[in-house]
Amino acid sequence: MSIPVRWNMPDTLCDAYHVRSDKSSSLHGHHHFLLTLIIDGRGIQQINGVDHPFSTGDLFILSPADFHMNIVNEGESFEYYGVKFSYDILDGELSELCDIRRFPAHINLTEATGERMRFILEALLDECGAARQQPGSATMLRTLVQQLVILAVREMPAVVEAPSGVFVNRVLGYLQSNFHYPITVSDASSYMGYTPNYFSMLFKERIGVNFGEYLKGMRLSYARNLLLSGKMSVTEVAMEAGFGSLAHFSRSFLQAYGYSPKQFAKRGGDGRDCRK
Numbered sequence: 548m549s550i551p552v553r554w555n556m557p558d559t560l561c562d563a564y565h566v567r568s569d570k571s572s573s574l575h576g577h578h579h580f581l582l583t584l585i586i587d588g589r590g591i592q593q594i595n596g597v598d599h600p601f602s603t604g605d606l607f608i609l610s611p612a613d614f615h616m617n618i619v620n621e622g623e624s625f626e627y628y629g630v631k632f633s634y635d636i637l638d639g640e641l642s643e644l645c646d647i648r649r650f651p652a653h654i655n656l657t658e659a660t661g662e663r664m665r666f667i668l669e670a671l672l673d674e675c676g677a678a679r680q681q682p683g684s685a686t687m688l689r690t691l692v693q694q695l696v697i698l699a700v701r702e703m704p705a706v707v708e709a710p711s712g713v714f715v716n717r718v719l720g721y722l723q724s725n726f727h728y729p730i731t732v733s734d735a736s737s738y739m740g741y742t743p744n745y746f747s748m749l750f751k752e753r754i755g756v757n758f759g760e761y762l763k764g765m766r767l768s769y770a771r772n773l774l775l776s777g778k779m780s781v782t783e784v785a786m787e788a789g790f791g792s793l794a795h796f797s798r799s800f801l802q803a804y805g806y807s808p809k810q811f812a813k814r815g816g817d818g819r820d821c822r823k
Contacts, residue, residue, distance in 0.1 A: 560685060561632035561692050563671045568617070569624035574778050576614040578724065579631045580650075582695060583607045584664055588625030591618040592653075596775035599653050601625075604661045606699055610650040612723040612769055614776075628668040632692050634720035641693055643712060644700055647719045654702050667694050714739075715753050726765050727789045732758050766790060767803050774812045781808045 567587075574593075583592075589602040594615045599607070609615060619625060637645050656664070671691045674684065721738050722730075735758065736746030750758050770788035773779055779787070785796035785808075800808045 560636050560688050561630060561671075561675070563628065563630045563668065563675045565626075565628050565668075565672060567624055567626040569619060569622075571619050572617045574614060574616045574776060576611065577609065577631065578611055580611065580634055581607070581609045582630040582632070582692075582699070583609075584628045584656075584661070584668065586626050586628065586661075586665065588619075588623065590620070590623070590625050592616075593618060593776075594651050594653075595772035601653075604656050604658065606652075606654040606656050606661075606664070606702070608650055608652045608654075608696075608699060610647065610720075610723045612726065612765065613651045614769075614773065615651075628665070628672075630668070630671065630692060630695065634717075634724060636689050636692050637696060637716070637720070641696060642716045645696055645716065647716045647723070649703065650723075652699070652703060654699060656702055660698055660702055664695060664698055667691055667698075671695075712753070714749060718750065718754075722762060722765060726762060726769070727787065729789070729791065730762070763799060764803075767799060770796065770800065770808070771804070771811070774808055777812070781812065784808065 571590075583606065585601050585603055585605045587603055589600070592599045592601055592607060592615055594607075594609065595613055598618075601607070617625075634647075671688070674687050674691065718735060718739055721735060725734075732743050732747055735750075736743045739746055741749065747758055750761070754761060756764075766788045770784050770790075773784045773787060774781070781797070782793050785793045788796070790796035790799070797807055800811070804811060806814070
């Protein structure tokens with residue numbers, strides 16, 4: 548089985564589409580954030596190996612750290628809007644409001660919020676389809692996506708813990724978008740606008756672990772979900788999760804979970820070993 552497809556979007560802040568589908572999709576991920584609003588029909592969205600039954604009015608927000616597939620029963624279909632966007636769209640106050648640690652999110656919208664979102668999505672489709680060269684187009688696109696995310700955040704269940712804050716959300720957004728690649732502390736600190744030493748100090752202070760430990764944990768968590776899906780070999784999982792070699796992946800996985808990736812796949816799946 549080949550590595551799941553990872554979809555890119557055009558070289559813009561966002562892209563939008565409106566689709567009706569009567570077919571299940573293959574397992575895939577995205578190099579961007581994805582918002583999906585179901586406006587008709589039902590099915591199952593499997594996210595990171597977990598089934599999420601959906602119907603009209605359901606909203607999903609996925610990060611680049613998530614992989615998913617849609618499952619539709621024979622003879623049925625569903626209709627939805629999709630928006631692919633860069634995390635850089637979520638700047639300023641919205642970066643603080645939108646706690647990235649709550650993604651992936653599955654939200655059952657109220658009817659009123661669903662209607663408001665459909666109105667915004669139609670405007671976004673028009674802007675994406677015909678107005679890229681018009682004055683103010685980038686600002687319009689950014690504003691429309693921000694409105695969608697604000698409405699989604701308002702519909703999320705309240706949480707007790709303190710919000711993550713701008714630094715945490717920005718750096719985690721960067722890591723979720725890039726952990727598949729061989730990124731370093733220097734890469735992340737440059738993105739955030741700090742020196743490597745000051746960035747490392749802030750990261751440890753705000754997140755509680757050092758940069759390397761957090762990045763490895765993110766990769767291992769992603770790899771664990773891929774193994775549970777039963778769709779890929781251990782070697783494919785290692786490469787897709789951003790590990791430079793199978794040996795490094797196997798050693799890190801054993802240290803974190805107490806058994807090898809192959810043993811874990813056999814325990815967590817349907818009894819079949821992943822191919823090595």
